[in-house]
Amino acid sequence: MVTAKAWVLKKHFEGFPKTSDFDLKKIELPNLKDGELLLESVFLSVDPYMRPYSQRDMKEGDIMIGTQVARIIESKNPAFTVGAFVVARSGWRTHAISDGKDLQRLPSSWPESLPKSLALGTVGMPGLTAYFGLLEVCKVKPGETVLVNAAAGAVGSVVGQLAKIGGCKVVGSAGSDDKVAYLKKIGFDEAFNYKTVTSLDEALRKASPDGYDCFFDNVGGEFASIAINQMKKYGRIAVCGAISQYNDSMPQKGPYVQVPMIFKELQMEGFIVTRWNNRWEEGLKALLKWVVEGKVKYHEQVTEGFENMPTAFIGMLKGENLGKAIVKV
Numbered sequence: 001m002v003t004a005k006a007w008v009l010k011k012h013f014e015g016f017p018k019t020s021d022f023d024l025k026k027i028e029l030p031n032l033k034d035g036e037l038l039l040e041s042v043f044l045s046v047d048p049y050m051r052p053y054s055q056r057d058m059k060e061g062d063i064m065i066g067t068q069v070a071r072i073i074e075s076k077n078p079a080f081t082v083g084a085f086v087v088a089r090s091g092w093r094t095h096a097i098s099d100g101k102d103l104q105r106l107p108s109s110w111p112e113s114l115p116k117s118l119a120l121g122t123v124g125m126p127g128l129t130a131y132f133g134l135l136e137v138c139k140v141k142p143g144e145t146v147l148v149n150a151a152a153g154a155v156g157s158v159v160g161q162l163a164k165i166g167g168c169k170v171v172g173s174a175g176s177d178d179k180v181a182y183l184k185k186i187g188f189d190e191a192f193n194y195k196t197v198t199s200l201d202e203a204l205r206k207a208s209p210d211g212y213d214c215f216f217d218n219v220g221g222e223f224a225s226i227a228i229n230q231m232k233k234y235g236r237i238a239v240c241g242a243i244s245q246y247n248d249s250m251p252q253k254g255p256y257v258q259v260p261m262i263f264k265e266l267q268m269e270g271f272i273v274t275r276w277n278n279r280w281e282e283g284l285k286a287l288l289k290w291v292v293e294g295k296v297k298y299h300e301q302v303t304e305g306f307e308n309m310p311t312a313f314i315g316m317l318k319g320e321n322l323g324k325a326i327v328k329v
């Protein structure tokens with residue numbers, strides 16, 4: 001008999017999440033039935049989507065949604081051997097029973113020396129978001145100028161590096177000077193701290209006086225309202241996320257997008273990375289290859305201890321992470 005620890009949503013978030021909105025529970029797991037396997041979480045992911053999706057899909061008392069890299073510690077399913085690592089969608093819990101159907105194996109070419117936690121970040125869902133968003137939504141071409149915000153995070157840092165691989169000029173914004181220094185280190189052409197610039201409009205103009213062909217928007221809100229005015233004619237905006245709005249109790253008001261969209265003949269498209277579920281393998285293979293070759297660099301903000309999941313989640317929403325926010329059990 002195994003006892004799992006799990007974080008539940010005690011109270012729906014009002015505004016910014018608080019540690020008191022979560023409760024740590026113990027759950028006795030039953031013995032495995034034929035076809036089942038027992039997972040032990042090794043790394044758990046904290047992601048922005050947990051804020052809006054918990055509001056939309058969860059009720060109080062539910063285990064927090066989320067993914068983990070887990071080790072199989074017992075198996076009554078011949079397709080899964082004990083000791084193997086998988087990406088699971090078991091929520092914020094130390095142990096879970098699975099029938100194997102919802103599990104993703106790490107790519108077979110995963111080098112032993114590479115942290116398996118990358119399967120939650122650069123070589124996982126956030127990396128794929130960058131890959132498909134840039135290729136399929138922005139449709140970037142060599143020589144174009146790409147703008148990305150939340151650029152030092154899990155998605156943004158990959159967006160910038162893939163755009164560089166694709167022969168683009170890349171401008172990134174982030175919320176601290178350390179993050180800006182990191183962006184320069186990993187090859188961004190221009191980077192600025194959106195919290196300290198006197199004028200966002202000027203900072204964007206200075207970074208690219210001719211404007212932007214592509215804007216990969218992770219933030220939404222005021223940033224997006226200002227950036228849209230600096231798009232080039234026929235520019236493309238990939239609406240990936242709107243983290244500046246996730247904690248709002250009252251929806252923000254415009255400026256509205258129609259006038260710049262018409263004058264500049266822009267394309268603006270929202271997307272969810274699961275649209276390309278049938279090309280997951282292609283994306284992971286490409287990302288893994290670039291990481292192994294050193295063409296895509298990664299950084300992880302690792303919080304130690306399952307008991308610190310709420311703190312890690314809140315810290316990520318506050319911008320305390322450089323690269324992917326991960327919890328190591």
Ligand SMILES: NC(=O)C1=CN([C@@H]2O[C@H](COP(=O)(O)OP(=O)(O)OC[C@H]3O[C@@H](n4cnc5c(N)ncnc54)[C@H](OP(=O)(O)O)[C@@H]3O)[C@@H](O)[C@H]2O)C=CC1
Nearest residue numbers: 048153154155174175218240241242243244271272273319
């Ligand atoms: N459409 C899709 O399929 C997917 C969308 N996403 C979206 O992509 C975005 C980035 O996700 P991810 O890379 O995992 O997260 P990050 O690793 O980028 O972490 C979140 C970052 O957002 C920034 N941030 C927080 N609040 C604000 C704010 N008010 N204004 C500006 N920036 C803010 C912080 O960086 P800073 O210090 O720079 O402020 C923080 O570090 C999110 O909006 C997420 O919802 C992610 C995955 C899939």
Ligand SMILES: CCCCCC(=O)/C=C/[C@H]1[C@H](O)CC(=O)[C@@H]1CCCCCCC(=O)O
Nearest residue numbers: 048049052053065066089240241272273274
């Ligand atoms: C206005 C909200 C925008 C949120 C954008 C975002 O961050 C989307 C993230 C999804 C990503 O594209 C694929 C995912 O896995 C994220 C959603 C996960 C939903 C969890 C569902 C419940 C579960 O895990 O059991």
